[in-house]
Amino acid sequence: MPISKFVGARIKRREDPALIRGLGQYVDDLKLPEMLHVAILRSPHGHAQIKSIDTAAARQHPGVVAVVTGAELRDQIGTIPTTADNPTLRIPKHYVLAIDKVCYVGEGVAAVVAEGRYTARDAIDLIQVEYDALPAVIDPEKALTPGSPVIHSEWPDNLAFHWEQTQGEVENAFKQADKVVRQKLVHQRLAPIAIETRGVVARYRSAGKELTVWSSTQIPHLLKTHLANMLRLPEEQVRVIAPDVGGAFGSKLNVYAEEALLAWMAMKLGRPVKWAEERSENIRATIHGRGQVGEVEAAVKKDGTILGLRYKVVADIGAYHQLFTPAIPPFTGLMLSGCYRIPAIAIEVRAAFTNKMSTDAYRGAGRPEATYVIERLMDRIGQELGIDAVKLRRKNFPQPKEFPFKTATGLAYDSGNYQRALDKALQLAGYDKLRREQKQLRRRGRYLGIGLSTYVEICAMGPGFWEYGKVEVGASGLVKVFSGASPHGQGQKTSFAQIVADQLGIELDDIEVIHGDTGIVAKGIGTFGSRATAVGGVAIYQAAEKVREKARDLASHLFEVDADDLVFSEGRFAVKGVPRKALTIQQIARQAHSAKTLPEGSEINLSADSTFEPANFTFPFGTHICLVEVEPATGNVEIKKYVAVDDCGKVINPLLVDGQLQGGVAQGLGQALYEEVVYDENGQILTGSLMDYALPRAANLPRLQLARTETPTPVNPLGVKGIGEAGTIGSTPAVVSAVVDALAPFGVTHIDMPLTPQKIWRLCREKKPAPAGRRQ
């Protein structure tokens, strides 16, 4: 990069002035002429046979235009797709509306199209469905036990897929072990709860054979392809637009029933249609995250050396696969080595169908699970061997010179210096002082806990998933940047502009970043897996580089000098030795647009595009330290201090990185302390609204102390790794570790999440504190 005026600077989000003033344009803000409204009748049963559906009264309701059921759509719309290349994968037919049977509460059964949103909702209550309730299975381990209710009759064992992998001498490791440390771990189901729920508007113009679908999605280009398949249209006739999107956290990295259903309705009815998801639908019928129950065991030497590891996990799939459902549990498997040297690892995943909404990617998508497993395990090993948590981690870190570091799960970590992040975090937290304070307070019957998590994660999806970028300098000198990434809160309208501004030597105000419209951006994949900057940003960087070199050619033509005689500095191409003879790229663009003669083979447009597909993933890492105080009498947990040192390689905009960390840590501690989607044994959802599904609140968080180390990746020319999920990945085990540490005097070695006051109180009541904790 020529000069770094903008990259690395703490620049405020250019997105915010409009969003803060309510000038954003979300799907539900769209009002098209003649637009109709859709409401969906959803299953009240976890598992039931549909005996009959009577839509007559709904059809006759004034203002109702159409009522559709699954049976009518069977031959009209293809099934909801899933992508995974696992030969054991079983894919049940997943229709946009249920046909004979419902398999989870919230599954769509019928849909009403009406002149108004209220009318559509009223008519839903007029549809009569006769169900024969069936026994449901909610617990994924039970689902895999003989005798369980069967969800899809073709697979009586409820097994959705099976995946295993062994590398290294695992059996041998356990034979040679001084000790085997085991722990059962539950990763509870979570609801992503983006502030903006999902929403779809679809319009079909039969004259131009043009289907336009506005969706609150992370992946407009992938969605376009899938919708074309489901509706049997050529891709070129489908345009998907993701307008402003109010958060997603993976929940909009998907192809949902409503997206295809509304597209079909728009084509069928010849009028635009809109559906805006209600929050209660969002909790029932938007994907959930996590949902794994596993048992880990480690073969260890007395000195803390880890010889090998086994992890057997049952993944709770839900009733059907969504787009990436089967990809998540193996991801957990691949990241099990954490940031440690473990020569032998065996993983077995068994995925179970259950009568619940599908699980899929939720912020971290498999890595929070892996990090939780390995970090909880490290704490347990420390407890069992009597080795301090910090010392044990240090001992097992690979050294910086060992990178690229190959794991026994088949990955090659690109770059890392785990020691440095740990040291910095310990110093910032005042770790030794905290330990002394903890000791003193315990004597007075107060329970401080210090939790540590040293994580590594995998980002920049990355190989196999390229991204596209285009940079265009217009006739007036304004620059348009087009990206196939589809940011929805990450702030790339700011960071991408920073990259281009430095490349072209221009000001941010002259750059507009455009994304989220397949009709404007030629191709793309989307924003997920912390990839937008590390893959999409690189494509833009490369495109900008091409534009700069094109400008050099034009400048050489305009100045009538050899291209080699030009120097680019401070935003200008100048003739060597004649600094007054200089033009900015914007001036060159203006002249090129009006030039009478151009060099042979050159284009008037000063524009270039590029795709980038990384050769490897990137592996950000860091250390999080959490200080809590636990009150045994009530089970209350107060977070008193939180230190995060994260290394995401080169940083484009520290403000955006801090923002990602703040939100990420909040979500991670939400899992540790508060959140859980709870179904009862019949499949009724007990946390069906935000009155019962407990999110973290601003007041639950202390001011975070955020710091960084910077270890660039060699995988891409920007040296950036990705930061969208690190906060969530690093924080959950740190918080759990802190609470468990606080309760050490009570003999507590592990508690399953969420660590609610009731659970903590009960544990403390059962186990009196050890003498060290007693009042002196």
Add this chain to the structure above:
Amino acid sequence: MIPAAFDYIAPETLDAAVRALAAHGEDAKLLAGGQSLLPLLKLRLAQPKLLIDLSRISALTGIGRQDGKIVIGALTTHYQIESSELLKKQCPLLPQTARAIGDVQVRNRGTIGGSLGHADPAADWPAAILALRGELKVRGPNGERALSAEEFFLGPMTTAIEPTEILTEIHVPIASRRSAGAYQKIAQQASGFAIVGVAVSVKITAKGVCEEIGIGVTGLADKAFRAHAVEERLRGNKLVASLIEESAATVADGVDPLEDLHADSEFRAHLARVYAARAIRDAAKTAGRSR
């Protein structure tokens, strides 16, 4: 989150509201701050034919003194109570309770009368009004009547207000010398409602003896209640730590505690004992300081 169709009126006077309610009876619902009613409407758990919006009746809003008592209009918002200088001086338990309600948005819209009339068994106000031995004025087609706080709450979402009556005012005593109040609450993380909340209003003698005490408990049972037995143990005695502990330990005796996803009955009863002790301790300490 789309309610069923309903009619809407917003009368400007209390008389007009009373007439409208009398005309429509149980088909009508009164709308105060809407913090409980609107979610019920949106989830279609309530489908009234008519909403009578009370917000234009200015006589229902305000905080003042009358005949040696504090009078609070039923439509006064939680925030108005939280920030009232008069109440901070003359009945600090009310601002303290208001602060514990929901979040800023809820406190800006929600009203004391709306909350009391809704009678959620986990709401905060009932505990405070019971502890203060407040009085609730209601108006119906046959005129006005007053109910004691204890007469008022009958069960979950059920009060002694007749279907044709409107809650108009809440009366509480002005704090005297050596009296104080305290509200201690453990909030349910999602809803902000009390898993358990205990309000205490106490008056002590110069020697630290408990002269009068009121203890209101919310969240524990299917309605907020006064802990008479605990009060009995304390009244006439010096409020020393051991007596407070022993007395508070009986707060759940004879009560059938609620049970839900967030706290089972055993944990709720335990929390009630812990928070009762804390609230009594707090109130006694403050009263001791306010000579």
